[in-house]
Amino acid sequence: MSLRLSFYGGAGKVTGSNFLLEGARGKVLVDCGIEQGADFAEKAVYGPFPYDPKTIDTLVVTHAHLDHVGRIPKLVRDGFGGKIYMTPPTKDLAELILRDSAGILREEAARRGVPPLYEEKDVDRTFHLIETLDYHTEKEVAPGLSAYLRNTGHILGSASVRIVDEDGVAVVVTGDIGNSPSPLLPDWEAVPDADAVVMESVYGDRLHTQKANRDALLKERLQKAVKRGGTILIPAFSLERTQLMLYELSNFFEAGDLPKIPVFLDSPLAIQVTEAYEKWGMTYFKPEAEDEMRREGSIFNFPFLKKTLSRTESMSIEQVPGPKIIIAGAGMSHGGRIGRWETRYLPNPSTTLFIVGYQAPNTPGRRMLEGARSVRLAGADVKIRAAIETLDGWSAHADRDELLKFAEAALSQKRPKIIFTALGEPSTERFLAQRIHDYLGARAVAAEYGETWEITKEAVNRL
Numbered sequence: 208m209s210l211r212l213s214f215y216g217g218a219g220k221v222t223g224s225n226f227l228l229e230g231a232r233g234k235v236l237v238d239c240g241i242e243q244g245a246d247f248a249e250k251a252v253y254g255p256f257p258y259d260p261k262t263i264d265t266l267v268v269t270h271a272h273l274d275h276v277g278r279i280p281k282l283v284r285d286g287f288g289g290k291i292y293m294t295p296p297t298k299d300l301a302e303l304i305l306r307d308s309a310g311i312l313r314e315e316a317a318r319r320g321v322p323p324l325y326e327e328k329d330v331d332r333t334f335h336l337i338e339t340l341d342y343h344t345e346k347e348v349a350p351g352l353s354a355y356l357r358n359t360g361h362i363l364g365s366a367s368v369r370i371v372d373e374d375g376v377a378v379v380v381t382g383d384i385g386n387s388p389s390p391l392l393p394d395w396e397a398v399p400d401a402d403a404v405v406m407e408s409v410y411g412d413r414l415h416t417q418k419a420n421r422d423a424l425l426k427e428r429l430q431k432a433v434k435r436g437g438t439i440l441i442p443a444f445s446l447e448r449t450q451l452m453l454y455e456l457s458n459f460f461e462a463g464d465l466p467k468i469p470v471f472l473d474s475p476l477a478i479q480v481t482e483a484y485e486k487w488g489m490t491y492f493k494p495e496a497e498d499e500m501r502r503e504g505s506i507f508n509f510p511f512l513k514k515t516l517s518r519t520e521s522m523s524i525e526q527v528p529g530p531k532i533i534i535a536g537a538g539m540s541h542g543g544r545i546g547r548w549e550t551r552y553l554p555n556p557s558t559t560l561f562i563v564g565y566q567a568p569n570t571p572g573r574r575m576l577e578g579a580r581s582v583r584l585a586g587a588d589v590k591i592r593a594a595i596e597t598l599d600g601w602s603a604h605a606d607r608d609e610l611l612k613f614a615e616a617a618l619s620q621k622r623p624k625i626i627f628t629a630l631g632e633p634s635t636e637r638f639l640a641q642r643i644h645d646y647l648g649a650r651a652v653a654a655e656y657g658e659t660w661e662i663t664k665e666a667v668n669r670l
C-alpha cells in the first residue's frame with residue numbers, strides 16, 4: 208500500500224500552499240492557500256484547481272495565514288463538500304482572515320470589472336464545513352486515512368499535519384515552521400515518525416542575524432525615535448507580528464524603559480485578531496506566557512493603548528501631538544490604514560518608521576527598506592524625510608540553521624526516506640535540500656509544481 212503526494216501549490220513558491228495526499232480509498236488535501244504577489248487575475252488565483260474538488264474527501268489546514276487558507280471558499284464554490292479540519296484557534300483566526308479577504312477581493316474585482324474570486328455566501332458555506340481537531344489527537348479524516356496535528360510555533364494555532372494510511376505509511380506536511388523560541392508560543396515540535404516530510408523553506412538560505420538581541424535593539428531604536436519627538440509608524444501584519452509588538456511595548460512601558468506615550472492600534476482586523484489571542488492564550492501559549500496572563504490579566508493591553516476601530520476614531524489620531532506610536536496594516540505598506548499615516552507623516556523629519564517583517568519585491572515597504580527617498584502611496588508620490596529603522600529578528604519563520612535543526616530532528620529515528628523542501632523560492636528550496644543532504648546525509652529534493660511521488664514503506668519514487 209502506498210500514499211501518493213502531489214504538489215499543487217507552494218512548490219518553488221513561498222505562497223499558495225496546496226498538497227494532495229491519496230490513499231487506496233481516500234483523498235486528503237492539506238492547505239488551500241492563495242498565491243500572494245501573483246496578479247489578481249492570474250491562473251494561479253483565478254484558474255481551475257488541477258484536481259476535481261468534488262472528489263476530495265477532506266481538507267486539513269496547517270494555519271490561518273491567507274497563503275494557506277485563501278482559496279478555500281473557491282474550493283467550496285467549485286464543488287468541495289467535505290469536512291475541513293483545523294485547530295480551535297485556527298478556526299477563529301481563519302474566519303476573521305477569510306471574511307476580511309472576501310471584502311478586499313470584492314473591491315478589487317469591482318475595480319477591475321471582473322467577477323469576484325468567491326462571494327460572501329461561499330465563505331458562509333466554508334464556515335459550515337469546519338470542524339476542529341486539536342493537537343495530539345489521531346483522527347480518521349477520510350476513508351483509510353488519519354490525521355495528527357502538532358504545534359509548529361509559527362502563529363497561534365499553527366500545526367504540522369501527519370497523514371497515515373491503514374498500513375502505517377505516513378507523510379508530514381509542516382506548514383510554516385516558527386522562529387522558536389517565541390515569547391508567546393511553544394517551540395516547534397519534531398516530526399520523527401513520517402516516511403516523507405514536506406517542509407517549509409522560506410528562509411532556507413538566510414539567518415536572522417539580530418534574533419538574539421532583538422528585544423534590546425527594538426527598545427533602543429524606540430527610545431531614539433521617541434527622542435526625535437515625532438510619530439512612530441509600525442506597519443505590521445495583523446496576525447502574530449502585531450501581538451508580538453503589543454507584548455513587547457507593554458513590557459517596555461511596564462519596566463519604565465519608554466515614557467508613557469500614546470499607542471494606537473489602528474486596524475480593525477488586528478484588533479479582532481488580538482481578541483482571539485486573548486481568548487486562546489490561556490490554552491495555547493507557552494507555560495511562561497500563560498502564567499503571565501494569569502498574573503496580569505492581559506499581556507497585550509496597557510492603559511494608554513487606544514484601539515481605533517471606526518473610521519472616525521482612526522481620523523482622530525491626527526489631533527494627538529507626538530511622540531506617539533501608530534501600529535496598522537498592511538505589513539508591507541501596500542494598502543490598509545498605514546498608507547494614510549505614511550502619506551501624512553513620512554515627509555516629516557521627526558517621524559520614524561519601523562520595518563519589522565518581510566517586504567516582498569515591488570511593495571512600498573521594500574522600496575523604503577532599500578533606501579528610496581520617495582515612495583508611491585495611493586497614486587501619489589510621497590517624499591521620505593523620516594528615519595527608517597529595519598529590524599530583522601521579528602520574523603515568524605525559522606531561519607537557515609533552525610530549519611536544519613528541524614530536519615535533523617525529523618531524521619532522528621531514521622524514518623523519513625525523503626525530505627521535500629517546499630514553500631520557498633526555487634533557489635532557496637534547492638539550497639536547503641543540498642544542505643540537508645550534505646550536513647545530515649539524507650535524501651532531500653526541492654518540490655516541483657505538478658509532480659506526484661509514490662511513498663511506500665520500502666521506497667519513495669517520482670511517478
Ligand SMILES: [Zn+2]
Binds near residue numbers: 270272361383
Ligand atoms: Zn504562515
